[in-house]
Amino acid sequence: MRSSTVIVLGADGYLGWPTSLYLSSSGYHVVAVDNLVRRRWDRECGTSSLVPIRSMGERVQQWQRSGGDDIEWQRLDVCDADALSDLIRRTSPEAVVHFGEQRSAPFSMVDREHAVMTQVNNVTGTINLLFALRDHAPDCHLVKLGTMGEYGTPNIDIEEGFITIRHNGREDTLPYPKMAGSFYHLSKVHDSHNIHFASRIWGVRATDLNQGVVYGCATDETLRHTGLATRFDYDVIWGTVLNRFCVQAAVAQPLTVYGEGGQTRGFLDIRDTLQCIRISIENPPDAGEYRVFNQFTEQFSVLQLAELVRDARAAHGLDTLITHLPNPRVEKEAHYYNARHQRLIDLGLQPHLLRSTLIDSVIETVERYRDRVDLSVLETPNVDWRTGRTAQPALVGQRTSWRAEREAIATGPVA
Amino acid sequence: MRSSTVIVLGADGYLGWPTSLYLSSSGYHVVAVDNLVRRRWDRECGTSSLVPIRSMGERVQQWQRSGGDDIEWQRLDVCDADALSDLIRRTSPEAVVHFGEQRSAPFSMVDREHAVMTQVNNVTGTINLLFALRDHAPDCHLVKLGTMGEYGTPNIDIEEGFITIRHNGREDTLPYPKMAGSFYHLSKVHDSHNIHFASRIWGVRATDLNQGVVYGCATDETLRHTGLATRFDYDVIWGTVLNRFCVQAAVAQPLTVYGEGGQTRGFLDIRDTLQCIRISIENPPDAGEYRVFNQFTEQFSVLQLAELVRDARAAHGLDTLITHLPNPRVEKEAHYYNARHQRLIDLGLQPHLLRSTLIDSVIETVERYRDRVDLSVLETPNVDWRTGRTAQPALVGQRTSWRAEREAIATGPVA
Numbered sequence: 001m002r003s004s005t006v007i008v009l010g011a012d013g014y015l016g017w018p019t020s021l022y023l024s025s026s027g028y029h030v031v032a033v034d035n036l037v038r039r040r041w042d043r044e045c046g047t048s049s050l051v052p053i054r055s056m057g058e059r060v061q062q063w064q065r066s067g068g069d070d071i072e073w074q075r076l077d078v079c080d081a082d083a084l085s086d087l088i089r090r091t092s093p094e095a096v097v098h099f100g101e102q103r104s105a106p107f108s109m110v111d112r113e114h115a116v117m118t119q120v121n122n123v124t125g126t127i128n129l130l131f132a133l134r135d136h137a138p139d140c141h142l143v144k145l146g147t148m149g150e151y152g153t154p155n156i157d158i159e160e161g162f163i164t165i166r167h168n169g170r171e172d173t174l175p176y177p178k179m180a181g182s183f184y185h186l187s188k189v190h191d192s193h194n195i196h197f198a199s200r201i202w203g204v205r206a207t208d209l210n211q212g213v214v215y216g217c218a219t220d221e222t223l224r225h226t227g228l229a230t231r232f233d234y235d236v237i238w239g240t241v242l243n244r245f246c247v248q249a250a251v252a253q254p255l256t257v258y259g260e261g262g263q264t265r266g267f268l269d270i271r272d273t274l275q276c277i278r279i280s281i282e283n284p285p286d287a288g289e290y291r292v293f294n295q296f297t298e299q300f301s302v303l304q305l306a307e308l309v310r311d312a313r314a315a316h317g318l319d320t321l322i323t324h325l326p327n328p329r330v331e332k333e334a335h336y337y338n339a340r341h342q343r344l345i346d347l348g349l350q351p352h353l354l355r356s357t358l359i360d361s362v363i364e365t366v367e368r369y370r371d372r373v374d375l376s377v378l379e380t381p382n383v384d385w386r387t388g389r390t391a392q393p394a395l396v397g398q399r400t401s402w403r404a405e406r407e408a409i410a411t412g413p414v415a
Numbered sequence: 416m417r418s419s420t421v422i423v424l425g426a427d428g429y430l431g432w433p434t435s436l437y438l439s440s441s442g443y444h445v446v447a448v449d450n451l452v453r454r455r456w457d458r459e460c461g462t463s464s465l466v467p468i469r470s471m472g473e474r475v476q477q478w479q480r481s482g483g484d485d486i487e488w489q490r491l492d493v494c495d496a497d498a499l500s501d502l503i504r505r506t507s508p509e510a511v512v513h514f515g516e517q518r519s520a521p522f523s524m525v526d527r528e529h530a531v532m533t534q535v536n537n538v539t540g541t542i543n544l545l546f547a548l549r550d551h552a553p554d555c556h557l558v559k560l561g562t563m564g565e566y567g568t569p570n571i572d573i574e575e576g577f578i579t580i581r582h583n584g585r586e587d588t589l590p591y592p593k594m595a596g597s598f599y600h601l602s603k604v605h606d607s608h609n610i611h612f613a614s615r616i617w618g619v620r621a622t623d624l625n626q627g628v629v630y631g632c633a634t635d636e637t638l639r640h641t642g643l644a645t646r647f648d649y650d651v652i653w654g655t656v657l658n659r660f661c662v663q664a665a666v667a668q669p670l671t672v673y674g675e676g677g678q679t680r681g682f683l684d685i686r687d688t689l690q691c692i693r694i695s696i697e698n699p700p701d702a703g704e705y706r707v708f709n710q711f712t713e714q715f716s717v718l719q720l721a722e723l724v725r726d727a728r729a730a731h732g733l734d735t736l737i738t739h740l741p742n743p744r745v746e747k748e749a750h751y752y753n754a755r756h757q758r759l760i761d762l763g764l765q766p767h768l769l770r771s772t773l774i775d776s777v778i779e780t781v782e783r784y785r786d787r788v789d790l791s792v793l794e795t796p797n798v799d800w801r802t803g804r805t806a807q808p809a810l811v812g813q814r815t816s817w818r819a820e821r822e823a824i825a826t827g828p829v830a
Contacts, residue, residue, distance in 0.1 A: 081527060112496060112546040119542065120535050123605070127534065127598075131527040155587035156580060165571060165580055165592075170751070172570035174592035177580075178608060183542075186612060190538070190605040193593060197601060201745040201800050330616040336585070385616050 010099030152179030161292020212266030212296025261303030266296030567594030576707020627681030627711025676718030681711030
C-alpha cells in the first residue's frame with residue numbers, strides 16, 4: 001500500500017499543498033493537481049497570502065531538495081472532464097483527495113455571478129470526478145472535503161452525516177438535514193447529495209469530511225524550508241477567523257468580531273487536517289459506502305477565540321482590544337451548538353488542541369512578514385449577505401461566469 | 416389581484432402550457448416564457464409528443480381565437496440572467512411559476528454530459544431567478560416545481576418539506592432529509608436548498624411544490640380546440656408511467672413494469688396540477704417564508720397502476736398483459752411509502768381521483784393518434800442507471816455541455 005498513488009485535487013491551496021507534502025512523507029506517490037485559479041482570484045480580490053508562496057513547480061522541486069519523494073505536479077482543471085478522466089485512468093489512484101473547489105463563503109456571496117460560478121464549478125468538478133471514478137477506478141476511495149457549515153446551527157445535536165429519526169412509530173437512519181449559510185456552503189451540500197447517490201448506484205467508496213474552521217499554517221513538512229510554505233490568508237474574503245485575529249493582534253489592531261460573537265463552530269489545527277486525511281485513506285470505506293466524518297477537534301464561539309488571542313497576548317504583557325462590527329452575514333449570533341466528532345478519534349486521530357503556544361507561533365509568523373500586512377483587507381466586513389455590497393466594488397459584476405473562468409483557466413499564464 | 420401578472424417559466428412544456436391557459440382563464444395576465452429547448456431534445460432523442468402540438472406563437476393566437484385573454488409569449492432562456500432580470504423588472508409579477516427546468520430522470524442519467532447539463536441548467540436558472548426577484552420584485556411569490564422524488568423512499572412517513580425531530584432530549588423542525596434517485600431529482604434537491612436559503616437571507620416568498628407523477632393530458636382549456644393541446648409523452652425518456660401504460664394498452668402491447676412494480680409513488684391528474692398552482696398563488700406565503708406542499712392526490716404502486724389499466728380495458732372486454740422488465744433504475748422495488756399531502760387540500764384542492772373513465776379517455780386520445788405511435792420508443796427501458804447504457808446509442812456523448820446548450824438555444828430556429 002505504501003507505494004500506491006494518491007491524487008490531491010486543489011494541491012495549490014492552503015490545505016491541499018501541506019496535505020500533498022504530508023502524504024508524500026507518509027510514503028504515498030502523490031499526484032498534485034491544481035488549475036491555479038486561486039492565485040488569479042487573489043489578484044482580482046486585491047488579496048494575497050501573508051506568507052510568500054512559490055510556484056507549484058518551484059515548491060515541488062524544493063520538496064525534493066529538502067529530502068522529499070518525487071511529487072508529480074499536474075496543472076489541470078477538474079471541470080475539464082476529459083483531462084480529469086485521463087488522469088484517473090493513467091494513475092489508477094488508491095485515493096483521490098478532493099480540495100479542488102471554490103472555498104470562500106464571502107466570495108460566493110458577492111453577486112449572482114459569483115454564486116452561480118461557485119456552485120457550477122464545485123458541482124461540475126465533483127460530478128466529473130464521480131464519473132471518472134466509476135469508469136476508470138471503481139475501487140478508488142474518494143476523500144472529499146465538505147464543511148461543518150453544511151449543517152447550519154440546528155437546535156439539536158449534530159451527528160456525523162446521518163441521524164436516526166423515530167417518527168409516528170417508525171424509524172429510519174437518514175441524511176442529517178442541511179441548513180447551509182452561503183452559496184458556497186450550499187455547493188458542498190449539493191456535492192454531498194451527489195456523492196451519496198453515486199455510492200448507492202455505482203458503488204463508489206466515499207468519505208465526506210465535514211471540516212470545521214482550520215487555523216495555523218505550519219506543519220512538519222512546510223517547516224523544512226521557507227520555499228515549502230503554504231498560503232496564509234487573513235483578509236475578510238479568504239481568511240479564517242483565528243488566523244485573522246492573530247494578524248490583527250500582531251499589528252496591534254483590535255480584534256473584529258461580527259455581531260455578538262456567539263456564533264459557535266468547530267475548529268481544528270492544520271496538522272489535524274492532515275492527520276484526518278491520512279487516517280481516512282488508511283481506513284477506507286467498503287465499496288458502495290458513503291460515510292461522513294465531522295472533522296474538527298474543539299468548539300469555540302467567535303468571541304471565545306478572540307478572548308483566547310487576547311489572553312495569549314496578555315501573557316506577554318500586551319493589551320488587545322476586541323471590537324464588535326455589524327454582522328455582514330445572516331446567521332444566529334446566539335444558538336445551541338453541539339456537534340459529534342468521534343469517528344476520526346475512534347480511528348486514531350490525536351488532536352492538537354488549541355493552546356496559547358499555537359497562537360504565539362502564528363503571531364510570530366505574522367510578525368516575520370509584518371511588512372506584507374495590508375490593513376485595508378482587514379478593516380471592514382467585506383461582503384454583505386443581504387445585498388452583496390462589498391468594500392471592493394470592483395469585485396462586483398466582474399467577469400466571473402463559469403464559462404469565462406474556464407477560458408481564463410485554459411489560457412492563463414502559470415502563476 | 417385578478418389583473419395581476421403571473422409569469423410561467425417553461426410554458427412550452429407538458430404542464431407549463433396548460434397552466435398558462437388555466438391561469439389566463441382564471442383572470443391573470445400570463446407571460447408565457449420558454450427557450451423551446453424541449454423540442455430540440457425531442458429531435459435529439461428521436462421522441463415526439465403523441466398529440467401534435469403547435470408552435471408557441473400559433474398556440475397563443477389560437478387561445479385568443481378560442482375566446483381566451485391575451486397571453487404574452489416570450490422566448491427566453493432562464494439561464495440568460497440579464498434577460499430574465501429585465502423580464503422580472505419590466506413585468507412586476509405577482510407570482511412566477513417555475514417549470515423551466517430539464518425534467519427527465521432518464522435524460523439526466525444518459526452520461527456525464529447529461530448529468531452535468533441537467534444540474535447546471537436547473538441550478539443556474541433558479542439562482543438567476545432568485546437574484547432577479549431579490550433585486551426587482553422582492554414581494555413576488557416564487558411557485559417552484561419540485562418533485563416528490565426529492566424524498567426518495569424513507570422508512571418513515573414523508574412530511575411536507577420539514578420534520579420535527581426529537582433527539583437526545585432536544586427538538587427542532589428541520590428540512591426533511593433528502594435521498595433523490597437521479598441526477599435530475601438531485602437538481603431539485605439542490606434548488607430546494609438554494610430557495611430556502613434565499614428566503615432566509617433575502618426574505619423571498621416561496622412555495623416549493625413537491626409534485627408526484629402527473630397523468631392525463633386534457634384540461635378544460637386545452638379541450639377548447641385541438642390547436643391548444645399540450646404535449647403527451649409516452650416514450651421511456653420523457654413519458655410518465657400511466658400515460659405510457661395507456662399507450663401500450665391502446666396499441667394492444669403488454670404493459671411493461673420495471674422489476675417487481677412495488678415502487679410506490681404519489682400521482683395526480685393534470686387538472687389537479689393546475690388547481691394546486693392557482694391555489695398556491697391565491698394563498699401566498701409570508702415574506703421570508705419558504706413552504707413546501709406535497710402535490711399529489713393518491714399513492715399507487717407501479718403494478719397497481721398497470722392493474723388499473725388492465726381492469727379498465729377488461730371492462731370493455733379487452734385483454735391486456737402485464738410483463739416485467741429488468742429495472743434499469745437503482746431503486747427499491749418493495750418499500751414503505753406514506754407521504755403526507757394535506758396542505759393543498761386544507762387550502763381547497765378538490766382532487767380528481769383516478770377512475771377508469773380517466774383511463775378510458777386517455778386511451779381514446781391515444782387511439783385518435785394511433786398512427787403516430789412509435790413502438791420503438793416503448794420497447795425497452797432506455798437508460799440504465801448503472802451504466803448510462805441506452806437503446807439509442809446516438810444519445811450518449813452527443814453535444815450536451817451546458818455551454819453548447821446555451822449556444823444552441825441562443826442561435827437555434829424557432830420550433
